Amino acid sequence: MSGLTGKIIARSLGQVGSTLAFLILVIAVVEVLLYLILGKALKHRYTLPYMLIAPAAIGLALLVIYPIGYEIRLAFSNMSLRSFKNPEFGLDQAWRNFRMIFTQPVLKQAMFFPLFLRTILWTVIQVTSHVVFGMCLALLLHRPMKLRGVYQALIIVPWAIPQVIAVLTWRNEFHFEYGFINIMLTRIGLNAVSWKTNPFWNFAAVNLTNIWLGVPFMMVIILGGLQSISKSYYEAAEIDGASGWMRFHSVTLPLLQPVLTPAIILGTIWTFNLFNVPFLINQYELETSDILVTALFRAAFEYNRYGFAAAFALVIFVILFVFSVAYIKLTGGLKGVYER
């Protein structure tokens, strides 16, 4: 076995070293230029802050702005395998790409709108389940009981496991012959389920996995919110004769809102864009389990429709952008930030 020999380590370090050296060199040059231009020539009062921000700004420009710019440029091209090295760019190509998204199959057979609706369904199922189950667990744990810390730790485990590992483990558990779930089902006299090939059950498997993964996060957030609610509100409600449901409805829920609102908006965006779970659980690439982002990945890297996929990515970006702006406007989520 060709293992990790000293030679390989030395060469790897050498490669990292040269990259590091290049980065240091570029930053040093920029810093010197900033110092000479802003500090010496212009005598700018913010020379030092600019010099301090410069490395991060360069890093962001390289890692975020350049790829986005490249992506937008690609959306204006007909890049595919046949035009891999010499794609044509132009408005007509962009128009063709955007038109294709809405008029032709995005994947082999799935059209954009059914995929979009499925993505919404997926997001609604997930966020609702996360909040409902997370709330139930948080309420159960937010009371004096023995071994509360142990229960909390156990429930948080799914969140603590690296997502890809957890998902791949679940995928194996959905195996028809050897999976834990089917073995349990057959032991209690039920039929084994085709989790990987049946469209309905595959979508169910994807959902079950992500519910398992997502509930602990929501539970932790809600539990934190619950712990911050002063007991005096409940005491006052009790004196007024409020029932358990009324206390929950009129005290707990409104006071949890500052915590729940950002958790839900973030959860929605994360779920809408979640790639690992739908992609990995859907091992046999059933189009009936694809959502927009997995379809986007397949269009780009399995079907090599690069220009088309870039335009498709822009459409998904616009959808999320509109959602975020609308949600922020409606809930005033960023009010606190602007008012500072």
Added chain:
Amino acid sequence: MKKVVVVLVLIMAAAMVIGGGQGETTAEGPVTITLWTKEGEADNALQWVYDLAEGFNQINSNQQVEVVKPGDVEALREDFQTASLAGTAPDLLWTVNDHAGPFTAADLIQPVDGLFDLSKYVDAALAAVKLDGRTWGVPINNGNHLMLLYNKDLVPQAPADTEEMFRVAQRLTTADRYGLVWNQTEPFWMVPWLGGFGGSVFASDGVTPTLNTKAMRDTLQFLYDMKYKYKIVPKESDYNGADSLFKEGKAAMIINGDWSLGAYKEIFGDKLGVARIPKVSSTGKWPAPYTSGVFFMVPKEVSGAKLDVVKAFVNFVTNEENQVQMVRSLNRLPALKVALDETIVKNDPFLKGSADQMVVGTPMPTVLEMRCNWDSMKPEMQAVLNDTKSPADAAAAMQRAAEACVKTLE
């Protein structure tokens, strides 16, 4: 502020020192090429690749090969395309023949006609990487085809036709054993039967999909019957599931490729039977699995000293000694003509069975349109096997999807 300038100048000097020396090693030292291989660890093939590279590196101090394994076969294709775009492609590929289609379409590899003496390789293997009159790969092994493998403890004699196969398999199917297993998720396992029903995925021009045909409908009906009428296969079975069932003795027969021979031979020894996939009783035709092989492909930009290392390594791997070694350790059919005459190849019952299956095989198309066919057949085959679509509807949907896909290639 002078201190700041001094510090910055010192940093720049340090960076130059760290960054220096890098270029010198490449100018003076050995020329190293990077090889990406599709081989996996399941049948020890990846280990064999590592051993070959190590052997080559030991006898060539100025020419070195570094092996990289970038995930599975599909990951290799995707990563190679992306790396080529970024200008960081490897110097040599060790991959399957159907990658020649996308790689030539994207102009990422170079023809090997002038680089190697191709006359020493088996013609059938070379045919699998010929496109537009040029050869795009050097064969490492020949075959890569499906065949029937059976456990002789359960099936003493291979069934001659599908009627017999169903009879035998039904008799052997019990609560904890299946008569037959195969990878029900990949159309690669369906294609042999399509040939047995007289069909082909392309028209005579080799690029127009012909999936909505009577042969395809009959094939899908046949697979459906295998599952729901004769009930000899698992309800759901992927590659690993089928493989495990057979290895554990929970399946009497399996349809699998020549790459699995080594592992099965190790488990079953003489009790492993290798034969052709049974003749289709209703047509009297042999199923025709796709034959191809594993190939070296040379990326477009490789030239000069690196190309010399590539040539030396390819010739080293495909020399007679290493080809015979491959037969011994991996049970794969060699691509080198002289190696085919070796006693070990001629007398090995497993390889004989494998070679016999190859006779009725058909070369796997390498054109880019084949990708559309694979992608279109896969979900529809699964839908039929899930009883969510009729064979007629599935065949029609395959054709529509393939035609739409071919359009997007333009």
